Amino acid sequence: MKKLINAPADVVPDALRGLAAAHPSLRVEVDDRIVVRADAPRQGKVGLVSGGGSGHEPLHGGFVGFGMLDAACPGEVFTSPVPDQIFAATAAVSGGQGVLHVVKNYTGDVLNFKMAAEMAEDEDVQVESVLVNDDVAVEDSTYTAGRRGTGATLFVEKIAGALAEAGAGLSEVAAAAREVNERSRSFGVALTACTVPAAGEPTFQLGEDEMELGIGIHGEPGRERTKLQSADEIVDASLSAIHTDMSLSGSEVLVLVNGMGGTPLIEQYVAYAAAARWLADHDVTVTRRLVGPFVTSLEMAGLMISVCRLTPELTQLWDAPVETPALRWGR
Amino acid sequence: MKKLINAPADVVPDALRGLAAAHPSLRVEVDDRIVVRADAPRQGKVGLVSGGGSGHEPLHGGFVGFGMLDAACPGEVFTSPVPDQIFAATAAVSGGQGVLHVVKNYTGDVLNFKMAAEMAEDEDVQVESVLVNDDVAVEDSTYTAGRRGTGATLFVEKIAGALAEAGAGLSEVAAAAREVNERSRSFGVALTACTVPAAGEPTFQLGEDEMELGIGIHGEPGRERTKLQSADEIVDASLSAIHTDMSLSGSEVLVLVNGMGGTPLIEQYVAYAAAARWLADHDVTVTRRLVGPFVTSLEMAGLMISVCRLTPELTQLWDAPVETPALRWGR
Amino acid sequence: MDPVLDMAAWIRHAAELVAADADRLTRLDAEIGDGDHGHNLNRGFTAAVAALPDSGPPGKILMAAGRAIVSKTGGASGPLYGTALRRAGKALGDAETVDAAALGAALRAALEGVQELGQAAAGDKTMVDALIPAVAAYDAAASDGIAAATRATAEAAAKGAEETIPLQARKGRASYLGPRSIGHEDPGASSTALILRALAEVAAS
Amino acid sequence: MDPVLDMAAWIRHAAELVAADADRLTRLDAEIGDGDHGHNLNRGFTAAVAALPDSGPPGKILMAAGRAIVSKTGGASGPLYGTALRRAGKALGDAETVDAAALGAALRAALEGVQELGQAAAGDKTMVDALIPAVAAYDAAASDGIAAATRATAEAAAKGAEETIPLQARKGRASYLGPRSIGHEDPGASSTALILRALAEVAAS
Ligand SMILES: Nc1ncnc2c1ncn2[C@@H]1O[C@H](COP(=O)(O)OP(=O)(O)O)[C@@H](O)[C@H]1O
Ligand SMILES: Nc1ncnc2c1ncn2[C@@H]1O[C@H](COP(=O)(O)OP(=O)(O)O)[C@@H](O)[C@H]1O
Ligand SMILES: [Mg+2]
């Protein structure tokens, strides 16, 4: 296992110390494992809290700041955070207008956020939760834990964050978050597996000429293992899976072409070229786009494409100023 | 060779088509292999041109835009661009105040930029060149091609870019660029090698428990091959090499902790924590910092640390607004 | 007369078994999950041991252990095992000792807590597939005393865990694999068997 | 009487040899450089062949080839080989044919161009270490006619390339390796030998 770390058990606290040192605009409580906007709580503003296992950086700690999240709770690598963290983060950002929990649809996240929300209600902090489940790779959700929350989490956090920054109320912010989720779909492909530091060996094995179609962001295997294909073919498979589930034709979209952590930027741009062509060929107008490693899976080589069918309001909120370690525009 | 690409020979043009599609603020001439600010040439402004082999993304094309480069020339992977590209880029950004070439100290870059500068002079475009040679891993520069240009290239391009944007003249912009270079040092460590698409196999082999100290950014081997060490030890070795060459104690610095392309962001923050501690222990004040994969070497796992001893003027130019695909603040 | 069942000893022994078996549990989770189950549980039970009160009724001991597991394990198994122990503790109330009937009620309360929270049924390839046969086995053997009943419970749980191998997961992370989850033992069912083995061994000693 | 030396044939034959040997040259460059020399040269010589004028004096042919190599090769070898061929072409001037003396002057001009541009001296472990002995060998054998002189040139270049193996690189990317560059043949010296072999083979045919 070749990693640029100290002891495997110290990866998360070490990284949090690094995040704190690198971003004075954040208040990082390493022991409590929460990342909070230095200017929180903002009275009169709906607080936005998210979190999940570590290993997806910059998600979520890298999205804390003006116009996006107010706090993030990083669990151990690929392990949901515990209720204590989520409650501490919720309390830290409660400005009297309630707190929205952005929860990716994994059993661990759902249960731990659920217990934390109960703890917050006990302290008279109103909490609403939005479930992010944009991953089309999980087809049949009646006989599964439901679709996973992946790339669209970034869309939800940015757009809901902008609305909260503009002073909207909790139910309005929650509704916008749910709308973004419902209008978004993602699909991922892995060229390599990744290794949880504590485990010391890859979560799954992939042959030199193999790839996993429909992978999640916890290094878990996907829908199907097939022969490695070209960037154009992989992008075609990904966008076709999304398009089959939610037709994109005739719509204006926001597209995220996302490296999974081990894929270099030059390859992500090769993929974006294919995505742009595919979408144009299918009568889809790309009005906003983002290329880069924003929602990762440790050092996994691979790609995830997320698409959101925009409305004028959502576009305006996407364009609103944001200042976080990973996303910054307009200020 | 597992890469998210089409044919190896198409990696650079495909990536340029992706860059063009993703960033409307850029004019990308794929066949001519140049990336230019859409609003170039800006009359009365010194033009800034850089370039080098592809495979270091976002360097240099990702740094084209307001407050930084006016144009970039990407060669084939790890291969210097040809004079024709560099001349075309120079002509495209010449606003009557001359053009500054930012040239990383590799024989190929130096010779091709030299020939392009001669072509430009023939067309009455005044060209000054600044050589970037910040890599301390190359010790004895009398018996070598001189120190390599690596991470500090970003510092030079941002600071010189800000000065040019502010309307300064060619010699002033060139002087500032040289000052940044002289006040900057870098050191890199590789945990894995990388593979040039056309070659199809890694440039060098590293054992499971080995690392290369003092690597460059073209996947070429470094100063010394040793046993893999912890993040703290690797950062200590890197900063010590820099400190030995240019004492940092008592100075205010800008630090770049840079992932080499295959190292995930969580590990880069683990490294930043160690760097922040090391610098504090050595009486060095970090006033500006950047963490992320900005100057890469395809999918190489590893880290490069670059440090610049700032002055108030250089700090002010670093803070000046910038709007490029890879760096954006202040607008 | 049943031996005095020491709940703290159970938690400590469970923690030992989990620590010793963490890598195997993690490998199971790597096959159909995300490779962290053993480490999650190890972290949780280590915290549970540290949170054990020096004295107090068995019910309070289990609730303290449960709270610690919720607040330190993380992942899906944290809330589930935490809730199971807290419900079991609540069922034991303030009684100073644990008799056979009370232990049965506690185990059943644990099962209900897990199913209420996780909404998993038999056959979903989760820890519930070890807990359901375990609780049934306990009830069937309760009249033979705690030692015998807990041994039957542990054996039923182990059998239940093994019987998850052919199942297709319908809950938790493994469910994303659909048919590809068939042929692998569920890590949570396996750890439930381990924890109930610890109970049987404490009851037997 | 010397055979009529066809400069276009030389460039075409050199392109063939480079294409066939590109992987070996790239592997040499991977050991002490960045693994692109063969591909760079292949790209350059392919462009040179495409840029060959249908007719015209040998000097113009070499200058056209040189310009194409500069504009398509990239890396350090592009400008160096491009300059070498342009200087050689310039030295041949407008003469319709190439006699032994002219070819010698052209080769010497090529060497001077490379050294002027790259500032490399003998022993720096570059293409210069193949070119210097090659030009010397040509001069020594010029009186025996072009065929014999170019054969001597090619052999000297090959020997010079091999003799770069024990050298420590002091120029180009390999110089960053310091002593670790010892024990590896310099890719540029090896490709120079290849190009001069092409010249000898064309002169012999
Ligand atoms: N809804 C559920 N009900 C009961 N048990 C569940 C449920 N979801 C997951 N589990 C159990 O949790 C185990 C995985 O735990 P763990 O790996 O720690 O959590 P995560 O899946 O978050 O990484 C599974 O093996 C399964 O037994
Ligand atoms: N200063 C120099 N003078 C002469 N030849 C040089 C010089 N620098 C490099 N070379 C030659 O260039 C070769 C490498 O070419 P290539 O790999 O195409 O360029 P790059 O090093 O830019 O990747 C070396 O093997 C060496 O022979
Ligand atoms: Mg997990």
Ligand SMILES: [Mg+2]
């Ligand atoms: Mg090169």
Ligand SMILES: [Mg+2]
């Ligand atoms: Mg798990």
Ligand SMILES: [Mg+2]
């Ligand atoms: Mg090379």
